[in-house]
Amino acid sequence: MRSASGSRPVTLTAVAGIGTIRPGADLAEMIATGLGRAGLTVARGDVLVVCQKAVSKAEGRVVALAAVRPSDLARRIGERHDKDPRFIEVVLRETRRIVRMNDHVLVCETHHGFVCANAGVDSSNPLRRGTVTLLPVDPDRSAADLRAGLGRLLGVEPAVIVTDTFGRPFREGQVDVAIGVAGMRAWRSLSGGSDWTGRALHASAPADADMLAAAAGLVVRKEAGEPVVHVAGFRYARGPGRARDLVRAASMDLFR
Amino acid sequence: MRSASGSRPVTLTAVAGIGTIRPGADLAEMIATGLGRAGLTVARGDVLVVCQKAVSKAEGRVVALAAVRPSDLARRIGERHDKDPRFIEVVLRETRRIVRMNDHVLVCETHHGFVCANAGVDSSNPLRRGTVTLLPVDPDRSAADLRAGLGRLLGVEPAVIVTDTFGRPFREGQVDVAIGVAGMRAWRSLSGGSDWTGRALHASAPADADMLAAAAGLVVRKEAGEPVVHVAGFRYARGPGRARDLVRAASMDLFR
Numbered sequence: 001m002r003s004a005s006g007s008r009p010v011t012l013t014a015v016a017g018i019g020t021i022r023p024g025a026d027l028a029e030m031i032a033t034g035l036g037r038a039g040l041t042v043a044r045g046d047v048l049v050v051c052q053k054a055v056s057k058a059e060g061r062v063v064a065l066a067a068v069r070p071s072d073l074a075r076r077i078g079e080r081h082d083k084d085p086r087f088i089e090v091v092l093r094e095t096r097r098i099v100r101m102n103d104h105v106l107v108c109e110t111h112h113g114f115v116c117a118n119a120g121v122d123s124s125n126p127l128r129r130g131t132v133t134l135l136p137v138d139p140d141r142s143a144a145d146l147r148a149g150l151g152r153l154l155g156v157e158p159a160v161i162v163t164d165t166f167g168r169p170f171r172e173g174q175v176d177v178a179i180g181v182a183g184m185r186a187w188r189s190l191s192g193g194s195d196w197t198g199r200a201l202h203a204s205a206p207a208d209a210d211m212l213a214a215a216a217g218l219v220v221r222k223e224a225g226e227p228v229v230h231v232a233g234f235r236y237a238r239g240p241g242r243a244r245d246l247v248r249a250a251s252m253d254l255f256r
Numbered sequence: 257m258r259s260a261s262g263s264r265p266v267t268l269t270a271v272a273g274i275g276t277i278r279p280g281a282d283l284a285e286m287i288a289t290g291l292g293r294a295g296l297t298v299a300r301g302d303v304l305v306v307c308q309k310a311v312s313k314a315e316g317r318v319v320a321l322a323a324v325r326p327s328d329l330a331r332r333i334g335e336r337h338d339k340d341p342r343f344i345e346v347v348l349r350e351t352r353r354i355v356r357m358n359d360h361v362l363v364c365e366t367h368h369g370f371v372c373a374n375a376g377v378d379s380s381n382p383l384r385r386g387t388v389t390l391l392p393v394d395p396d397r398s399a400a401d402l403r404a405g406l407g408r409l410l411g412v413e414p415a416v417i418v419t420d421t422f423g424r425p426f427r428e429g430q431v432d433v434a435i436g437v438a439g440m441r442a443w444r445s446l447s448g449g450s451d452w453t454g455r456a457l458h459a460s461a462p463a464d465a466d467m468l469a470a471a472a473g474l475v476v477r478k479e480a481g482e483p484v485v486h487v488a489g490f491r492y493a494r495g496p497g498r499a500r501d502l503v504r505a506a507s508m509d510l511f512r
Contacts, residue, residue: 013265044259100510107510115426124460125272165462168424169511170371171502173443173463175470186455187429199450201345204380206421206473214431215471217462219266219491234474252355252365255511 008233013040014219015228022127023060028149031228040230042154047218047234051195051227052179054127056133063090064131068091081106087123089133094134099256108187110135113247114179115255115256116166125223135164139180140242143162147182158234159183159236162215162243169255176217176245178209185237186210208236231253264489269296270475271484273412278383279316284405287484291410296412296486299397303490304402305472307483308420308435309381311398312389319346320387337362343379343388350375350390355512366391370435370502371512372422381479391420395436403438415439415492418499426510432473434465436497441493442466442501463502464492 018034021027031050033043042048056062070078070085074092078085081103091106099115100107108119112135120135127133136142143160151157162180167173178186190204216229250256274290277283287306291298298304310320310419326334326341330348333343337359347362355361355371364375368391376391383389391397399416407413418436423429434442472485506512 009267009269010471011265012269012471046313073449102510105510165460170504170509171433171463172465172504173461173466173502175463175466203428207427207431208474210427210429210431211470211473214467215266215268215474217467218464218471246429248426248428254361 006077010114010215010231010233012215013038013229013230014221014226015040016224016226018054018225018228019187020225021054021057023057025058026149027054027058028146028153031146032150032153034228036223038230042150042156042158042230043232044156045232045235046156047159047184047212047231047236048150049159049163049212049220049229049231050143050146051176051220052120052135052139052162053122053133053222054227055136055146055162055180057127057141059136059137059142061134062091062131063134064128064129065090066130077101077106087118087121090132090134091118091121094121096252108251109256110250112139112179113244113250114164114166116164120164120179135179136162138189139183140244141180143180143182143243150206156207157183159215161209161212163216165217176213176220178207178213178246181209181241181243181245183238185239185243186243187239188237192210208234210246212236260499265469266471266487266489268471269294269488270295270477270482270488271296271494272480272482274310276480276481276485277310277313278485279313279318281314282405283310283314284402284409287402288406288409291486293327298406298412298414298486299488301488301491302412303415303417303440303468303487303492304406305417305419305468305476305485305487306402307432307476307478308376308388308391308395308418309378310408310483311392311418311436313383313394315392315398317392318383318387319390320384321346322386333357333362338484343374343377346388346390347374347377349379353506365506365512368395368435369506370420370422372420376435379435391435392418394440396500397436399436399438399499413439417465417468417472418443419472421473430470432476434463434469434502437465437499437501439494439497440464441495441497442499444493464490465497465499466502468492470475478488
């Protein structure tokens with residue numbers, strides 16, 4: 001589908017009917033089945049965007065709070081924040097550094113380097129009551145594994161992005177960002193190019209993977225069990241890429 | 257176009273052939289003409305995403321550096337940053353507060369409350385060599401004016417989002433965000449809802465306007481004179497909305 005002038009649209013479609021994801025599930029196979037049921041064909045150059053929680057559940061990154069023994073620090077923070085100290089304990093285990101902390105929020109740098117609330121530990125839409133999900137140990141690896149698995153099942157390897165929903169400084173509301181990337185560059189450098197006056201473009205580096213994550217956030221319906229979005233028509237930069245390429249080194253960051 | 261399971265896709269199409277935008281131009285009319293040429297029909301519920309620079313040029317928010325006399329402060333900063341002190345002077349005029357500053361970057365809070373590099377003053381793709389663009393004085397008003405103008409011309413009022421490309425803390429690369437919104441809520445509150453276990457969702461507030469801005473960033477081609485993106489299929493929350501609703505008050509911000 002092209003418009004009369006030849007601009008090719010980008011289309012984003014939520015993949016329904018993935019089903020309940022349990023630890024050990026073959027997520028690539030569930031996604032392939034869901035795509036088939038939805039009548040969606042994956043072509044070369046397409047992207048599949050997958051919510052973190054689906055990946056975390058399949059990878060068994062699920063913790064039952066009943067089995068967690070909070071440290072003294074977790075107890076003190078839990079009391080101050082009016083939160084379950086066992087939840088705080090899990091957050092602290094996933095944390096490399098506490099970036100900001102007040103009575104309402106704990107902004108953490110995870111072991112991967114992501115900066116987000118509660119180190120990505122999430123108690124909403126759990127697998128079972130009383131459980132929380134953790135971020136995948138290596139979300140870039142998760143994305144690469146999904147890409148390979150889908151390639152075997154579909155005969156074509158889509159780019160894969162694993163997303164999570166992050167708050168951010170300065171702005172209200174949340175937007176999904178990429179925490180895992182496979183099969184495409186996470187960002188594109190426009191440096192070396194120039195604008196129409198011939199002026200060199202320096203700092204221009206569109207964060208494609210984050211734009212795709214945010215775009216997928218428009219159609220994904222996590223709460224309805226639709227954690228996967230099919231994207232067609234976006235011309236990404238091919239080549240190896242990782243979400244970690246989007247992580248600014250703490251030493252280069254004016255806000256840590 | 258629906259997939260077999262009934263999921264309605266969101267489609268994003270760059271609008272080609274808008275042409276060169278000069279101060280005083282009727283941007284709504286230029287966009288309507290471009291849409292017609294591209295064979296794109298705007299239906300009720302569609303969104304048009306427009307890059308800031310197109311709006312700024314049409315509104316005459318263009319400054320010739322030759323006419324700027326830098327203050328002593330601008331001279332000192334310019335020297336330290338190895339930048340044109342006249343450029344710095346324009347940045348300082350657009351700034352309410354300098355949030356961070358080092359030898360490479362000046363992160364400013366604009367008079368609107370946006371936090372971004374150089375207070376949104378931009379020297380790339382200028383109208384003429386030696387000019388820079390400023391953010392619109394009131395980008396929410398710009399969006400509302402465009403919406404009204406397009407409504408008159410098209411017979412249907414699309415939601416309108418004015419975007420700019422911002423860097424962000426913690427992460428490399430840039431993503432487009434909403435600086436002006438009309439005809440839809442800038443963010444949606446999921447609070448009051450619950451997940452499948454019945455657990456209340458508290459802080460869940462998808463920043464729809466920012467997600468639309470980022471999604472449009474996938475297809476927009478500013479450098480090719482395609483600063484407008486047509487979005488169909490996204491079910492936004494109707495009602496009055498403003499990009500300023502996305503601005504976190506400095507007193508509530510852990511990073512200012």
